[in-house]
């Protein structure tokens with residue numbers, strides 16, 4: 001349908017070993033990109049990369065500057081960067097240890113600073129880049145997620161600012177803010193609150209105008225659009241992919 005719109009492009013997807021990241025890696029590769037799957041677990045990333053024509057997997061903790069700089073030096077020129085790696089550590093404020101705050105800020109926000117700083121070098125040189133950052137509906141506020149909401153709201157500020165700084169080099173920077181998407185992340189949340197994934201999804205569906213939860217592929221399609229040349233005049237935006245939920 002969209003042909004090979006990423007032919008000749010190298011795309012890096014962080015946290016690409018499962019969920020939204022894996023769906024994005026598959027879609028970008030289907031449309032011609034050489035995809036590099038970065039994830040904490042190199043073996044799991046390799047399984048996804050093995051399915052992709054020309055796919056490459058690299059183990060990398062995206063919160064660690066040395067590891068990030070090393071893998072981006074190995075990758076070389078990057079055209080598309082999808083900053084997708086993320087975690088949750090939900091807790092009410094009065095019970096939240098500072099390490100849960102730091103872990104969530106580190107993985108969801110500092111990682112984007114580090115990966116974008118590393119990737120922009122080749123993007124600026126080649127005067128071309130597409131950066132898509134994963135925010136969340138939780139950026140608007142979510143009980144038990146003060147760390148995650150702050151990080152994901154931070155992603156929107158980072159996105160708007162980098163669109164200004166990198167725009168003169170023909171680099172667009174946008175964010176996608178999903179609502180409830182059925183992945184391992186939301187299954188783990190269900191388990192924490194004592195629900196099955198199915199019960200938890202049914203509750204989320206009731207709160208959603210489209211009356212269902214989302215699929216990773218539905219987020220991947222929006223990421224791919226923002227990463228494509230069709231979105232060449234879209235920058236600094238956050239696009240909610242949430243079935244109409246508030």
Ligand code: NDP
Pocket residue numbers: 014015016017018019020021038039040041060061062063083084085086087107108134135136137177178179180181182183184185186
């Ligand atoms: P998953 O938990 O399914 O996948 C996240 C991936 O990121 C995992 O493979 C994980 O590896 C990896 N990862 C975690 N920490 C690091 C790290 N330090 N370095 C490298 N990789 C890391 O998440 P989703 O697919 O559900 O979410 C993807 C993104 O979308 C996240 O940013 C999330 O916050 C966001 N999002 C998700 C929503 C949802 O409903 N699912 C809603 C809104 C936003 P490992 O498993 O080994 O820890």
